[in-house]
């Protein structure tokens with residue numbers, strides 16, 4: 206019997222012949238802690254393990270993304286703890302405005318094929334697009350990892366996801382992610398690895414692949430993994446200056462389930478309040494009320510997302526009944542969006558641009574909805590209260606849907622997206 210890619214990575218890192226179901230202790234290549242829980246991990250390290258040092262100062266990274274720049278005194282003081290610790294332990298800290306960790310770390314070339322990466326954040330699964338094992342862990346495991354350079358892990362079973370064909374115009378990777386959730390279910394991949402490959406992957410750029418892997422956790426997935434192909438190699442070469450070796454599944458590896466998605470048959474989708482179980486096609490709900498449109502997050506805050514929205518918003522105005530908030534995923538995305546003219550398009554359309562980070566996605570600041578308001582967001586979660594107000598309603602959709610809705614003043618339809626783009630002769 207052959208091995209899956211994830212079994213191979215964990216075998217390498219645990220120095221054992223690990224198969225699905227085994228529990229092993231494995232070596233870590235990178236540990237990321239964000240401001241939501243890094244202060245707790247630092248406290249445990251200091252008070253329970255009696256140290257301010259980490260096992261390898263190049264393999265531990267802190268990111269202030271959930272709450273930066275600090276919106277209140279409490280957050281500001283917690284961030285002081287992180288800065289002080291970064292200095293004491295001589296580790297890298299990305300401060301407010303650098304971006305969301307999951308956009309940032311790949312951009313900085315810090316994640317590579319075959320790695321075992323843990324983060325104090327469930328969307329660490331995003332890194333699977335770079336042919337590695339990325340998973341979220343709680344503060345205790347993060348603390349232990351910082352101290353020992355290892356973490357215990359149960360080797361996940363893999364679900365094979367085959368992608369075929371290519372996406373039609375105005376249908377995006379976000380729509381594919383929502384379709385995958387509809388087919389697999391919000392608990393359908395619990396503790397498993399989503400192994401995503403097939404001919405259809407070729408047509409997806411890295412930003413689109415990050416979007417897909419990012420949402421593996423919304424199916425319960427422990428991780429996602431994609432093969433290293435030319436697209437991935439090009440990205441890594443640009444970011445790392447060389448192309449590391451990839452790792453992939455054997456032909457006769459064992460899968461717990463298999464799903465095939467024909468990309469060319471997809472249409473724009475949305476997830477209605479208050480759950481990703483409520484997926485509907487955009488055409489069924491077009492015209493429904495929206496008050497705030499939000500473009501950003503570790504799901505859809507990358508350059509391709511800014512580009513997609515700018516194509517639709519070019520020369521247009523945001524509808525007077527809508528507020529459009531845009532949060533570039535990182536400083537690099539922000540800066541390139543300025544260079545390429547996207548930010549000017551957004552400003553002229555009437556959007557508000559916020560500093561890069563998580564911001565409104567988790568309801569810490571920068572765009573909390575009011576009572577009874579409807580938000581159309583490019584984020585990955587629409588639980589009740591997610592954006593900081595349990596009396597509001599969150600709908601999830603693609604950057605294209607958000608941009609077209611911002612112009613229309615109510616939930617757009619696919620034809621609206623098409624019309625907005627075509628009316629500008631693009």
Ligand SMILES: CC(C)[C@H](C(=O)O)[C@@H](O)C(=O)O
Nearest residue numbers: 241271325326327328341567
């Ligand atoms: C705050 C953090 C622990 C959380 C996560 O783990 O994902 C957040 O980033 C989220 O998206 O809900």
Ligand code: SF4
Nearest residue numbers: 305502503563566567
């Ligand atoms: S952008 Fe949203 S989903 Fe992503 S890490 Fe931040 S809070 Fe979590």
